Amino acid sequence: MKNKTDREVNLEEDISIHIFTASAAMVGVCLTVIGLLRVVLTIRGGVTFADDLLALDAFLFLVSCLLSYFALRTRSVRRMHWVERIADGLFITGLILMVLACGFIVYEII
Structure with missing residues (x-):
């Protein structure tokens, strides 16, 4: 196995920092959208699967x-x-599920 240079180690640390900040922000986004959905659904009535999916997203982003x-x-x-790859995979999975939640929001509310 080849030794990693300082530049490669710094790049990996940089990726971890980006995952850390972006996933923390995405937890906030998920919680905000869940709150907004609850307000809209309380006024209009109805049930949606999107808030459950966004809660799962928030959990995935938190673990990431x-x-x-x-x-x-x-x-x-x-x-x-190794840990960074798992965090990256969970982050991408959360993003994909967030797009699915957006589809549910668009087609269930309107």
């Missing part, structure tokens, strides 16, 4: 955020890379 934080705190480069 925590894993990326752990990757930043760990001293082992190999472990950092």
Whole structure:
């Protein structure tokens, strides 16, 4: 196995920082949209699957955020890379589910 240069390690730390900040922001976005959906559904009446999906998204983004934080705190480069890949996969999964939730919102409310 080849040794990683300082530049490659810094790049991996940079990716973890981006996952950490973006996933933390996405937790807030999910919670905001859930709140707005609840207000709209209370006024109009009805039930939607989108808020359940957004709650799952918020959880995925939270786990992604925590894993990326752990990757930043760990001293082992190999472990950092492994944890970072899991965080990245959860983040992408959360984004895909968020797009599905957007589809549910558009077609169930309007």
